[in-house]
Amino acid sequence: xxxxxxxxxxxxxxxxxxxxxxxxxxxxxxxxxxxxxxxxxxxxxxxxxxxxxxxxxxxxxxxxxxxxxxxxxxxxxxxxxxxxxxxxxxxxxxxxxxxxxxxxxxxxxxxxxxxxxxxxxxxxxxxxxxxxxxxxxxxxxxxxxxxxxxxxxxxxxxxxxxxxxxxxxxxxxxxxxxxxxxxxxxxxxxxxxxxxxxxxxxxxxxxxxxxxxxxxxxxxxxxxxxxxxxxxxxxxxxxxxxxxxxxxxxxxxxxxxxxxxxxxxxxxxxxxxxxxxxxxxxxxxxxxxxxxxxxxxxx
Amino acid sequence: xxxxxxxxxxxxxxxxxxxxxxxxxxxxxxxxxxxxxxxxxxxxxxxxxxxxxxxxxxxxxxxxxxxxxxxxxxxxxxxxxxxxxxxxxxxxxxxxxxxxxxxxxxxxxxxxxxxxxxxxxxxxxxxxxxxxxxxxxxxxxxxxxxxxxxxxxxxxxxxxxxxxxxxxxxxxxxxxxxxxxxxxxxxxxxxxxxxxxxxxxxxxxxxxxxxxxxxxxxxxxxxxxxxxxxxxxxxxxxxxxxxxxxxxxxxxxxxxxxxxxxxxxxxxxxxxxxxxxxxxxxxxxxxxxxxxxxxxxxx
Numbered sequence: 092x093x094x095x096x097x098x099x100x101x102x103x104x105x106x107x108x109x110x111x112x113x114x115x116x117x118x119x120x121x122x123x124x125x126x127x128x129x130x131x132x133x134x135x136x137x138x139x140x141x142x143x144x145x146x147x148x149x150x151x152x153x154x155x156x157x158x159x160x161x162x163x164x165x166x167x168x169x170x171x172x173x174x175x176x177x178x179x180x181x182x183x184x185x186x187x188x189x190x191x192x193x194x195x196x197x198x199x200x201x202x203x204x205x206x207x208x209x210x211x212x213x214x215x216x217x218x219x220x221x222x223x224x225x226x227x228x229x230x231x232x233x234x235x236x237x238x239x240x241x242x243x244x245x246x247x248x249x250x251x252x253x254x255x256x257x258x259x260x261x262x263x264x265x266x267x268x269x270x271x272x273x274x275x276x277x278x279x280x281x282x283x284x285x286x287x288x289x290x291x292x293x294x295x296x297x298x299x300x301x302x303x304x305x306x307x308x309x310x311x312x313x314x315x316x317x318x319x320x321x322x323x324x325x326x327x328x329x330x331x332x333x334x335x336x337x338x339x340x341x342x343x344x345x346x347x348x349x350x351x352x353x354x355x356x357x358x359x360x361x362x363x364x365x366x367x368x369x370x371x372x373x374x375x376x377x378x379x380x381x382x383x384x385x386x387x388x389x390x
Numbered sequence: 391x392x393x394x395x396x397x398x399x400x401x402x403x404x405x406x407x408x409x410x411x412x413x414x415x416x417x418x419x420x421x422x423x424x425x426x427x428x429x430x431x432x433x434x435x436x437x438x439x440x441x442x443x444x445x446x447x448x449x450x451x452x453x454x455x456x457x458x459x460x461x462x463x464x465x466x467x468x469x470x471x472x473x474x475x476x477x478x479x480x481x482x483x484x485x486x487x488x489x490x491x492x493x494x495x496x497x498x499x500x501x502x503x504x505x506x507x508x509x510x511x512x513x514x515x516x517x518x519x520x521x522x523x524x525x526x527x528x529x530x531x532x533x534x535x536x537x538x539x540x541x542x543x544x545x546x547x548x549x550x551x552x553x554x555x556x557x558x559x560x561x562x563x564x565x566x567x568x569x570x571x572x573x574x575x576x577x578x579x580x581x582x583x584x585x586x587x588x589x590x591x592x593x594x595x596x597x598x599x600x601x602x603x604x605x606x607x608x609x610x611x612x613x614x615x616x617x618x619x620x621x622x623x624x625x626x627x628x629x630x631x632x633x634x635x636x637x638x639x640x641x642x643x644x645x646x647x648x649x650x651x652x653x654x655x656x657x658x659x660x661x662x663x664x665x666x667x668x669x670x671x672x673x674x675x676x677x678x679x680x681x682x683x684x685x686x687x688x689x
Contacts, residue, residue, distance in 0.1 A: 121689070271610075291587060302684070308602070372689055376688055380686055381599070382600060383602055383682050385644075387642055388642070
């Protein structure tokens with residue numbers, strides 16, 4: 092959980108609510124399922140922000156408040172194409188003291204999502220889980236691939252679903268072809284590999300098959316922050332609601348995740364997710380359906 | 391129609407059969423429809439290559455042979471990622487004397503595909519057409535956008551379907567968002583705008599809607615030459631077979647085009663298209679279907 096200050100070609104924010112856990116929680120809480128966050132905040136964390144999450148039924152007993160500490164802060168500026176960004180400031184603050192503790196009543200969770208963070212912390216969470224039949228989903232990014240590779244490999248070996256973007260998949264495997272990269276990633280552990288391609292959608296590789304999910308073509312991307320978190324939070328939330336790990340449900344879960352991400356990027360920070368209504372979500376899901384439907388009569 | 395010498399990370403060819411008309415003809419002739427090419431060749435053009443096209447029922451009365459002339463020649467080298475290439479040699483040869491003549495018995499064609507060439511020549515073809523209800527499809531590329539813009543705009547204003555890649559759409563419209571770019575392209579004339587995104591598939595923009603076609607994720611792209619031509623040739627061939635310009639058929643046509651392109655890139659030059667069997671094409675169409683199918687239960 093974090094505070095972000097963001098600049099895009101369309102505007103600029105002061106400190107706003109951010110962090111992968113926040114986006115994941117807001118996305119997952121769109122679904123009918125129990126959801127808890129494990130994270131750390133400082134005493135500066137706004138009680139209205141805490142209430143916002145509690146109001147959506149998100150369990151925060153696993154969120155530690157460090158006395159006298161300050162919440163993690165990130166500030167960045169997106170360039171004109173919105174595909175690249177420059178980090179202006181990173182203040183780790185309470186993150187340096189973070190020792191994740193999974194609440195006892197969530198240790199038997201059937202769905203565990205390890206958000207984008209230090210692989211050592213992801214391992215600490217995983218080691219506390221007691222459920223036997225669980226689906227573990229891992230999200231990560233280039234920073235951990237470059238400098239924490241050994242620990243990251245250890246986490247990857249223990250998860251069922253790996254979510255990663257195309258450039259990171261290439262970086263991890265040294266393969267240019269995403270099909271070849273997915274093969275190598277499977278060999279590292281995960282049975283399911285999701286490769287995110289931003290505006291080009293996402294691919295799910297499973298049992299030597301591929302599923303290709305579109306992204307909704309948007310006229311304007313306002314702020315890409317949290318898109319990947321919203322995507323994977325929606326993915327996990329949908330599967331938890333369905334209580335399913337079937338491939339057919341994973342495909343639907345990817346569409347739900349992509350739909351949630353498409354809302355996130357249309358406003359600054361968590362604004363769109365906070366205000367999202369079920370009818371609006373359903374309209375967008377229908378748009379995804381009509382976006383991809385075609386008939387084929389074989390020759 | 392051309393001869394190409396191609397180098398990719400996987401190998402190298404001497405002069406082989408190439409040219410947009412050749413790929414278009416081979417792709418379109420997969421369908422049950424009459425098809426004629428309008429092009430120019432030199433006396434060096436191999437009679438076996440001519441026979442290859444004739445054997446597939448392609449009408450070549452519109453292909454002029456220039457006495458003593460040499461066929462257009464292009465030589466290029468693809469870089470490691472296969473997304474960029476360097477032109478090593480271009481010999482225009484007979485292309486400098488090309489005055490396209492549409493055969494009388496094809497002037498009433500219902501489907502006219504203007505392959506990637508000088509916009510002035512594309513206009514000359516269009517001016518010879520006598521059919522009233524016809525669908526005109528235009529393919530073009532960066533070279534014509536940069537240096538022949540005025541003539542190109544004139545062609546674009548007169549066509550129904552524009553096929554263009556993502557970078558070219560951005561170049562033509564000075565819009566980064568493909569949705570915004572498509573809007574501007576519609577305003578230039580075409581009711582249907584296809585934006586090709588290589589390994590990320592293609593988008594069809596029509597009547598304020600979008601259709602998103604996937605590309606088949608391939609482990610190895612062997613030689614990208616002719617992929618765009620195969621795509622649009624397949625698109626036109628399928629529509630001609632269906633005798634339809636309905637949007638539903640255009641969507642199917644894009645999938646057929648993408649399937650044909652996916653074969654083309656798996657071998658050097660026209661090899662894969664030459665040897666393609668109907669069962670193999672049908673298997674690949676089924677792969678496209680299962681690649682994109684998902685179910686959504688609304689929330």
